[in-house]
Amino acid sequence: MWAGLNHGGRTVFLEEDKAWIEQIKQKLPSLESYHVEYVTKVHQADDLLETGMKEECKVVGDPRFSKCDLALKGFPNEIYDMEWDLIMVDAPTGFHDEAPGRMNAIYTAGLMARNREEGETDVFVHDVNRVVEDKFSMAFLCEGYLREQQGLLRHFTIPSHRSRSGRPFCP
Numbered sequence: 001m002w003a004g005l006n007h008g009g010r011t012v013f014l015e016e017d018k019a020w021i022e023q024i025k026q027k028l029p030s031l032e033s034y035h036v037e038y039v040t041k042v043h044q045a046d047d048l049l050e051t052g053m054k055e056e057c058k059v060v061g062d063p064r065f066s067k068c069d070l071a072l073k074g075f076p077n078e079i080y081d082m083e084w085d086l087i088m089v090d091a092p093t094g095f096h097d098e099a100p101g102r103m104n105a106i107y108t109a110g111l112m113a114r115n116r117e118e119g120e121t122d123v124f125v126h127d128v129n130r131v132v133e134d135k136f137s138m139a140f141l142c143e144g145y146l147r148e149q150q151g152l153l154r155h156f157t158i159p160s161h162r163s164r165s166g167r168p169f170c171p
Helices: 018-027 042-052 077-081 103-114 131-145
Strands: 012-015 032-035 086-089 120-126 146-150 153-159
Touching: 012 018, 018 032, 042 103, 042 131, 086 103, 103 120, 103 131, 103 153, 120 131, 131 146, 131 153
Parallel strands: 012 032, 086 120
Antiparallel strands: 120 153, 146 153
């Protein structure tokens, strides 16, 4: 499906489950996928939401160099260096208190979108019926950038903040 939808484009999966990567690569050897370890847990969401409201988390820049504890810094460099047209947040697991939560993934997707040189990035978040996905997408992808929601999927369009200085983190 993703090859057909993104014909001629680059699709990358950042996946927490090594077994899934191996299983899919047997069927689709050309799939580009990287294993990522998420260190936060769903039960930490309230504290991390508070962390994300601090000034250092409103600074737009490369996540690798962010002073915000929500920024994911462990991806391969090429992930940060690419200006993505679309980012889909559907990982990590996030469905019980001890599971890795999507707090950092949602924040980092928004930061990468804002940090592009120019243009816009469409960011989709799945499972927005869950508290973390709901609160974090509205807080860090911003209700003002929300384009639509269909069932469990929210679509945000986030403009470059580098191309227009002084743009607030959220409109």
